[in-house]
Amino acid sequence: MLKLCWKDFYITRLFLIPAPFFFVILLNTFVFSWFLFLTAGIILTFVMVISIPLIEDKYRTEQIISSLPVTKQSIVLSRYVSSFFITGIGMILYFVSGLLYRSIFKDNISDLKSVVSLQGGALFFSLSFLLVTVFLPLYFRLGISKSLLFSPVALIISSSVIWVGYKYIYANMQLWLGTPLSLFILLVIFSGLMGISVFISIKAYKLKEL
Amino acid sequence: MLKHIRRELIFNQTQLYIFAGYMIIFWIWVDWQDISFRFSLLFLSFVLPLFCAASIQAREERFKAWTLNCSLPTNRKTLILARLVTSWLLIFAALVFGLLFSALFQENPAFLSQFLELKSLLIFLLLSSLFLAFLLPFVIRFGLSGVIIGLVALQILGVITLLLTSMSGNKENILRSFIHSVINAVKFLLNHDPTPAYLLLLLVSAAAINAFNLKFSQFLFLRRDF
């Protein structure tokens, strides 16, 4: 299965190497509003995640991959592993560009501070995680073109969640978030979601006509 | 020419549904109240041509459909003329839809009355033809991937000017001054009193730009091998 992850990065190394540069550069346009900055970070991470399925679809290599000595489960699992790995890279880039722009613009972008912080990071990761666990089963069930049609819907939901989450719950989120109980609950929710998503993807991919 | 337009509409029907969807979302999302009229005019004349020309061209590239279009009993000049006419049809359809939509569902009479003046319509026509005259040849010559690379290049240019200005310390940013000058130009056009000579000048210049656009795109298209 890890070989497949290696393959994912091998085939996209041409695209993923320049990606951080663009990631950091493109975020500068949204520096003036925390909401746009956070959403743009999530979108760009999502774009990096779907770059692998897009390449597989554009070059129609699904058949060749399935003729390699690998099982369908390992293909699905490897896609999950590489997607979360890229989400991790996205988060790091998000923090780096946040800190970089705070140093450049110093005073006139005050509210960026709250987003580029622990809470902001947790919000960023949970939402990109949510996007990936929703996108992958759709991708394995419907193929890339149809699942991409759903991504604007997922985008609108996630940006409204950010708005609601940040505006209203943020106030008491700080004290609630720190406690181990909240971290435990978050963990349980995430792993539960992850399990369901993987299960659906494997079942869907088994039935898929390659 | 009617058969050409019908061909373009049938061939790109899926793209046109998506285009209609974007239009609906765009008109719902945008609230003309808090945008200055001249900026909304400029913005519309930028968004509408971009959507039509780019979206139709995307499908051509993806399905390599130019081979089919060029094999039909027509010559390349008429193909490009059909493309330009269809683009304008789509632009006006989107505009009419938008104005109707905002008239019925959004209360911003000021925007509507100002837009429906002959002068603003002609200015919109002039600005859109200017932008289309840049977009159509660019898309034919470099294809859609060219457009994306172009937008990214613009972005990087913006960043470099940003960094330069913040380093060099002078307050006024070249990029911002460029945008201001464009908006001032639109302001100048809007404030000019609508004498018939002025309106005629607007119309003639829009027509000239479109003629140039047609000739230049045809010239580029004849050069391409499929």
Added chain:
Amino acid sequence: MEYTVEIENLRKEFKGFTLKDVSLRIPKGYIMGLIGPNGAGKTTIIKLIMNLIRKNSGRILVFGKDHIRYEAEIKSRIGFVYDVPPFYEDLKLKSTASAIAPFYPEWNQQLFLKLMDEFELPLDKKLKKLSHGMKMKFSLCLALSHHADLILMDEPTSGLDPVFRQELLERLSHIMLDEEKTVLFSTHITSDLERIADYITLINNGKILFSKALNDVLENWVVIKAEKDLLEKKDIPGIMGYQKTEYGIEILTSDVKKARTLLPSDSITEKASLEDIMYFTNKGDNNA
């Protein structure tokens, strides 16, 4: 002899390949087969006739008219079938047909529907759902539905099963009964050509080796197999290529009568099939 297509020293330069001053005349009312190895220039010639690519120099006359000045009128009488069907994949077959029907003055909707039914093609299915063979059948349907006088086909039979291929060839010969129609088709399946083509043009890396009547080729071209030392390749008239093998030498010659007089008794001569001709002219030890 009237010619539907006349090509005079046509030249087209690509990065790795050049079509070198090709001159070709396709007689009206006949089927011409175009054969040659992959990348020899078959598709280039067809695309040049259809003005899909620009020629560097040379002249092409179709129905006696210049193929660029009268482009629209000429193309309304041409049916085209490309090796990769150039249609929008996410459109239904019937919408693709209804979009291009008005362009052909002689489009016959009943004939189109009859053909679609005969080729068992579902009108309401999207093109991307069809197999390669069915896509080729669809482009054939379109090409035959507007009574084209010239039918250009670039490898129409690749991917089609033998049964349908035979039917297609029968339909083509049926069409050829009306003297006005002309067919140019390139293919890799030489058995199809041997069954139906009247003329054969062999092209090899951008040059036309010969363009002759099929039966003239099949009668006069032979492969002579003999011991190596016996035959010196120089004195064989009409030699087109030879191949040294362990048993001796195999020589392809285009003039069996003259060659027979010089042959030693124990050499064997066989009728050359199109495949042999392609083999010797392309792979033979020399490119004579």
Added chain:
Amino acid sequence: MALEINKLRKEYSDFILKDISLKLPSGYIMGLIGPNGSGKTTLIKLILNMTQRKSGEIKIFGMDNLIHEIEIKSRIGFVHEEPHYYSYLKVKEIRSLFSRFYVNWNDDLFYSLCGEFNLPLDRRISALSRGTKMKLSLALALSHNADFLLMDEPTTGLDPVFRRELLRKFTEIIQNENKTVLFSTHITSDLERTADYITYIQKGEILFSCTKDHLFETWGLVKGENEILDHESKKLFEGIRKGPYGFKALTSDKEKLRRAFSGKNILIEKPSLDDIMVLLSRGEINA
């Protein structure tokens, strides 16, 4: 026994693969022919477990292809009609990608094959012609010394000269080791030249699967006047096509037919694969 399929079933909305059974001993070449959409590609996909079967069992090298999927796939070389690779990669990059997945990948075999097929190692795959791409897939399949070559229409779109070379390569592969080749094709002349076994599949059913010589010995193409045909004698034929000058029919047992028609003047010839296909799929089959 390289390949053993019994009662394999797969249902689509418009097509059913009806309980087909097939045996292919190792060390031979089997050609798979049949009209478009008769299930050739589906069969190959099922062997590679690319699609879900409804019922039935596939054994490769004696192992069930669901349980030992990885082991089987590492010994199968798959060549698709339209080889789709990441066309922006170079040939040597595809090699390093593939070599990582196969346990018994053999580099110098790959490079010797590249030499033999004169494959340009640092050209991008998008720049390769169709024939060269086919050579690349063959080289990749052979370099992890696959014992079972599975090919879906490898010869389509290739020119005769190249096809002859490719087929000679197949026979060469079979000679030195006991490798097996199963390939589907539409060009019957290729089959007549190289295949040992021929399987004919039509509308999801296997009509016959036997050695080439057996096929040409027992099957016969029968020609004669229409009057000879009566209801009784029609049963002996697999497919009949009546023409204005007499009928053309196909029989799967020449001897039996010769005895049944001993009195009447009929002509029995050796059928070509094309004739067999035409009569089987288009003739009135009264079996």
